Amino acid sequence: MVKVAIQGIAGSFHDIAAQCYFGKENIELVPCTTFKDLFACLTENASMVGIVAIENTIAGSLLPNYNLLRESRLTIIGEHKLRIRHNLVAMPGQTIDDIKEVHSHYMALLQCEEFLAAHPHIKHVEAEDTAAEGLRISEEKAMGQAAICSKYAAELFGLEILAKGIETNKHNFTRFLIIGNEIMRDKLAGDREKNKASLVFSLPHEEGSLSKILTILSFYNINLTKIQSLPVVGHEWEYLFYIDVKFNDFVRYRQSLDAIIPLTKKLRILGEYAEGEQTI
Amino acid sequence: MVKVAIQGIAGSFHDIAAQCYFGKENIELVPCTTFKDLFACLTENASMVGIVAIENTIAGSLLPNYNLLRESRLTIIGEHKLRIRHNLVAMPGQTIDDIKEVHSHYMALLQCEEFLAAHPHIKHVEAEDTAAEGLRISEEKAMGQAAICSKYAAELFGLEILAKGIETNKHNFTRFLIIGNEIMRDKLAGDREKNKASLVFSLPHEEGSLSKILTILSFYNINLTKIQSLPVVGHEWEYLFYIDVKFNDFVRYRQSLDAIIPLTKKLRILGEYAEGEQTI
Numbered sequence: 395m396v397k398v399a400i401q402g403i404a405g406s407f408h409d410i411a412a413q414c415y416f417g418k419e420n421i422e423l424v425p426c427t428t429f430k431d432l433f434a435c436l437t438e439n440a441s442m443v444g445i446v447a448i449e450n451t452i453a454g455s456l457l458p459n460y461n462l463l464r465e466s467r468l469t470i471i472g473e474h475k476l477r478i479r480h481n482l483v484a485m486p487g488q489t490i491d492d493i494k495e496v497h498s499h500y501m502a503l504l505q506c507e508e509f510l511a512a513h514p515h516i517k518h519v520e521a522e523d524t525a526a527e528g529l530r531i532s533e534e535k536a537m538g539q540a541a542i543c544s545k546y547a548a549e550l551f552g553l554e555i556l557a558k559g560i561e562t563n564k565h566n567f568t569r570f571l572i573i574g575n576e577i578m579r580d581k582l583a584g585d586r587e588k589n590k591a592s593l594v595f596s597l598p599h600e601e602g603s604l605s606k607i608l609t610i611l612s613f614y615n616i617n618l619t620k621i622q623s624l625p626v627v628g629h630e631w632e633y634l635f636y637i638d639v640k641f642n643d644f645v646r647y648r649q650s651l652d653a654i655i656p657l658t659k660k661l662r663i664l665g666e667y668a669e670g671e672q673t674i
Numbered sequence: 675m676v677k678v679a680i681q682g683i684a685g686s687f688h689d690i691a692a693q694c695y696f697g698k699e700n701i702e703l704v705p706c707t708t709f710k711d712l713f714a715c716l717t718e719n720a721s722m723v724g725i726v727a728i729e730n731t732i733a734g735s736l737l738p739n740y741n742l743l744r745e746s747r748l749t750i751i752g753e754h755k756l757r758i759r760h761n762l763v764a765m766p767g768q769t770i771d772d773i774k775e776v777h778s779h780y781m782a783l784l785q786c787e788e789f790l791a792a793h794p795h796i797k798h799v800e801a802e803d804t805a806a807e808g809l810r811i812s813e814e815k816a817m818g819q820a821a822i823c824s825k826y827a828a829e830l831f832g833l834e835i836l837a838k839g840i841e842t843n844k845h846n847f848t849r850f851l852i853i854g855n856e857i858m859r860d861k862l863a864g865d866r867e868k869n870k871a872s873l874v875f876s877l878p879h880e881e882g883s884l885s886k887i888l889t890i891l892s893f894y895n896i897n898l899t900k901i902q903s904l905p906v907v908g909h910e911w912e913y914l915f916y917i918d919v920k921f922n923d924f925v926r927y928r929q930s931l932d933a934i935i936p937l938t939k940k941l942r943i944l945g946e947y948a949e950g951e952q953t954i
Contacts (some may be wrong), residue, residue: 409861454904455734507710520802600897605891608882608888612885618884618903619903621897621902622901623899623900
């Protein structure tokens with residue numbers, strides 16, 4: 395049994411990602427209100443791991459989570475990519491015409507824009523969480539209200555799906571990172587072969603400084619799967635780069651790091667792990 | 675007088691960014707509910723320009739706006755970087771202790787997390803817009819309610835600032851793009867010297883494909899100021915790159931494009947413009 399801290403409650407997408415990575419029967423969920431709480435919780439509990447959303451194909455990177463990870467002493471244990479399917483759910487026995495209000499998170503409402511535009515009689519109410527609104531509707535037996543939830547959350551809360559797959563863009567994937575300390579990494583992912591790494595480093599704002607790093611990585615047959623620059627605010631001429639790399643040969647990968655370290659500043663390995671599966 | 679479409683209402687940060695770029699007396703605001711509406715509005719009105727937030731130092735890139743821009747026939751006319759200062763505002767004559775609820779956008783509430791945590795008696799209510807909640811409070815003369823607004827919005831709506839600069843991270847900047855068609859670009863920014871460009875292209879997922887592009891750009895003395903990769907969903911082995919570059923010599927910059935085009939796929943110039951000012 396692994397204690398897994400998630401942002402949100404049982405039935406949330408973080409819960410589903412945890413089940414996909416560890417297997418449903420192997421986890422004990424520890425719900426946290428915010429990502430900040432989650433990192434604080436993991437820092438205090440050495441035998442716990444956590445799951446955090448890090449990027450979404452529609453909304454982009456969750457930069458605040460990158461920051462929390464960089465500032466923590468935690469490492470990435472693994473990853474999972476989950477297809478996000480939204481459903482309109484409500485108390486059983488109702489039709490869409492009975493629904494007066496949909497309560498959900500800002501981002502979920504935005505991702506279901508087209509469906510909601512086609513049902514203008516439903517008022518949008520922004521809420522702090524997607525699954526929590528499903529739970530509330532179930533507990534209050536609130537008729538005339540709908541939430542936007544996963545199929546799993548609908549089952550969990552005894553709600554009926556009035557419309558399924560209502561997300562506008564079907565290429566809606568969220569990538570989740572499994573994080574924890576190094577002891578938990580070795581315990582939980584020690585036997586998975588590491589073929590991916592997430593790195594962060596800064597570079598001076600000079601012509602070609604990034605191209606040198608990437609050229610060296612390519613000489614070592616390291617494949618770049620993500621790159622994102624961020625200005626270091628307060629240091630006008632410095633940039634922070636988050637990169638994900640894939641490799642077949644771990645030794646070669648570590649040699650490539652030795653080769654780029656003298657050209658970078660403050661390089662940190664956020665994690666070395668096995669590339670995650672994608673749940674469609 | 676320029677017609678400037680903004681997302682949101684008068685008093686919003688988009689309005690302030692428009693005033694900073696064009697001068698307050700030179701603009702006629704056209705408020706739009708969503709960014710999608712804004713792009714539709716610009717496509718129909720050839721003599722209108724628009725302002726859209728494209729990235730924030732805390733929250734990251736607004737990928738949906740990058741998508742809307744890429745899919746439109748519009749171009750970037752210019753940019754402006756605005757320091758985002760949040761204030762707690764309410765009907766005059768109240769103290770913080772009188773405030774029971776704060777109504778604001780999800781992102782504004784998040785950015786003022788620490789201030790709100792220090793005032794746990796105030797309930798958070800998520801709303802669709804920041805400035806619009808200030809206007810509503812003013813119109814309804816709603817006592818006991820606060821909004822999170824700019825100083826300018828507080829003045830505009832006759833509200834009092836109960837706490838100023840309540841954003842947790844003071845390095846909170848949003849970069850706005852001024853967009854329009856090419857005729858408007860020449861009319862409004864024709865005399866500003868172009869020293870920056872935003873490009874988007876795709877590359878095959880091959881070792882070193884990006885490093886080649888960046889190496890060529892550095893040979894031409896082109897400086898990279900932003901890079902962001904995005905997987906092209908549905909095309910597992912293809913990546914989309916958004917880059918911003920700066921240069922001193924426009925001819926050299928155009929030559930560098932000629933040099934990289936054969937190595938890229940679907941390169942599109944999103945705009946060539948003068949680097950924007952930063953309002954502190």
